[in-house]
Amino acid sequence: xxxxxxxxxxxxxxxxxxxxxxxxxxxxxxxxxxxxxxxxGAAALLPIDAEGxxxxxxxxxxxxxxxxxxxxxxxxxxxxxxxxxxxxEVREEIGMAAGRLEKLGEFYMAPGYSTEYLYVYLASxxxxxxxxxxxxxxxxxxxxxxxxxYAMAAAGEIRDAKTLATMLLxxxxxxx
Numbered sequence: 001x002x003x004x005x006x007x008x009x010x011x012x013x014x015x016x017x018x019x020x021x022x023x024x025x026x027x028x029x030x031x032x033x034x035x036x037x038x039x040x041g042a043a044a045l046l047p048i049d050a051e052g053x054x055x056x057x058x059x060x061x062x063x064x065x066x067x068x069x070x071x072x073x074x075x076x077x078x079x080x081x082x083x084x085x086x087x088x089e090v091r092e093e094i095g096m097a098a099g100r101l102e103k104l105g106e107f108y109m110a111p112g113y114s115t116e117y118l119y120v121y122l123a124s125x126x127x128x129x130x131x132x133x134x135x136x137x138x139x140x141x142x143x144x145x146x147x148x149x150y151a152m153a154a155a156g157e158i159r160d161a162k163t164l165a166t167m168l169l170x171x172x173x174x175x176x
Contacts, residue, residue: 001027010038016075017116039109039116043086044073044162046104046170047094047123053143055094055126056163060138069142069152070160071167073118082106082119090123091131094141099125104169109162120166122173146176 004025012019017039025031047055054071061068074089076082083101090098102122109116133139144152152158153167 003027006031011035017114035113037110037114037116039075039114040078041076041082041117041119042073042109042162043076043082043089043119043121044071044166045086045090045098045101045121045123046071046166047090047096047098047126048146048170048174049124049126049143052146052175054146054149055096056142056144056149057093058140058142064159068160069158069163071163073162083121086119086121086123088131091129092133093137093139095128095130096123096126097129098123099127102173104166104173107165118162118165120162120169122170146174150176 005022006025007023009021010018011021017037020036020038022034022036023031024034049055056069057072058067058069060066072089072093074085074092076085083103086101087098090096100123104120104122106117106119109118150167150171153164158164
């Protein structure tokens with residue numbers, strides 16, 4: 001299925017992403033206009049300690065209208081290696097360094113309208129090594145036993161897509 005881009009224009013440049021408006025010709029000859037969120041990508045982690053506790057964060061998400069329970073994650077800086085981003089984010093968001101980082105997978109967050117691509121990792125052998133967090137992130141760290149966290153996900157208590165997808169990819173590596 002090939003499409004042809006007839007026109008592409010950045011219509012908004014924000015701090016975390018831009019919005020591009022494309023006019024494309026579909027394989028059937030019809031043309032359509034698409035709004036695309038252009039994002040540099042991100043890394044997310046499932047940090048688990050020696051006691052089998054998964055480290056989450058609770059954070060206010062304005063677009064969701066409230067506080068969500070999430071796994072640590074952050075946006076890649078221009079040209080940044082995803083593993084470097086993951087190592088930084090776990091230190092910024094939960095104050096712990098990962099002695100071991102295992103890549104679990106990667107995926108598009110919302111390919112219908114966004115270029116955001118997420119790299120996910122299992123972080124273990126945690127040790128205290130905080131970095132200052134971002135000023136605009138008000139985060140509360142919460143440790144939850146792995147079986148309880150998976151039960152919460154199954155019950156719909158975790159509503160963040162990157163967290164759910166990361167938990168799914170990590171499950172085979174955990175004893176739950």
